[in-house]
Ligand SMILES: [Ca+2]
Ligand SMILES: [Ca+2]
């Protein structure tokens with residue numbers, strides 16, 4: 001018996017073959033609209049061969065379908081090929097990128113870098129890369145993730161679900177891009193396989209839940225019922241309703257939608273993306289004259305908290321600087337940490353802090369040397385995300401040692417804790433005035 005851990009956190013690489021077709025249900029509640037422009041790029045190899053089989057009208061159909069699904073989140077994607085939103089790009093590297101469960105940050109490095117550089121050319125837009133795939137035959141799958149700078153898609157007619165063109169694929173990948181996980185944690189071929197696995201896991205169907213949302217049923221992820229109309233499966237005598245009709249399941253349905261909790265998450269992550277140019281990152285390449293100080297590598301002293309270096313590759317690849325942060329495990333207001341760093345060349349610098357947002361993170365204030373504390377910085381997010389650039393202002397920094405003191409100053413009502421994460425500080429040398 002092979003159990004494929006499809007829900008394993010593989011940032012960027014949430015493989016998707018969802019089923020479904022037709023229109024989405026009407027919007028129930030009125031929420032202020034979040035408008036996101038889509039930038040489509042049709043990829044071919046460096047020599048122009050193996051061009052992805054996608055036309056602007058097909059992108060428009062995928063976008064229209066996704067808009068039906070995400071109307072419940074107040075999200076509207078706008079695709080305007082008449083004004084540059086559809087472009088061609090030659091890159092064998094991007095054209096060949098495929099999700100692979102054996103992928104590692106190292107094996108993905110070159111593709112990730114080129115994908116991020118490409119996406120960065122379209123700030124404020126949701127970049128969608130249509131590529132051919134790794135082999136001579138076109139791929140049918142797509143992928144994205146909340147930490148990804150873009151959505152990666154196949155050609156329109158190259159992807160099928162339940163023997164039909166997969167009109168829901170883009171809506172599904174858009175869900176990943178805006179922070180949604182699958183409804184299932186594992187994939188099973190048959191009901192019997194899921195039954196056995198559930199027994200092995202102790203019998204509580206809650207183990208099948210991946211997304212943490214109470215309003216999406218814990219999905220046993222059974223392939224053999226995907227293209228059926230089965231609404232409930234019985235596992236070890238327990239009747240499990242399937243989340244058929246949910247865009248983040250792999251279950252065929254004439255209509256697809258999102259739950260209220262999914263809608264709230266999409267909205268939150270869409271806001272987070274929009275506020276940061278759509279592709280937030282703590283690890284964008286530093287230009288000349290910029291010094292990157294990794295917080296996890298600097299000496300520190302603390303009062304009222306302990307801190308440790310934390311690898312961040314479980315939460316996203318190539319978005320945290322150095323792929324690690326300094327996790328500060330504060331459990332109360334007033335706890336603080338002081339990080340010391342050296343300035344090699346005295347002068348005026350724009351000082352930027354890059355940190356982490358998480359469900360149990362608090363509100364911090366940051367002080368450089370003996371200066372005034374910053375305005376409160378809220379590090380809460382419903383999922384683990386990068387902060388992107390937090391400007392601390394222009395400062396005169398003399399050659400020698402300096403201190404950055406971070407104090408917990410509060411907690412927003414949604415947060416489950418007082419912790420915080422510091423990724424890096426970037427010092428951008430400013431011209432003398
Ligand atoms: Ca759930
Ligand atoms: Ca770091």
Ligand SMILES: [Zn+2]
Nearest residue numbers: 014015016182
């Ligand atoms: Zn997926």
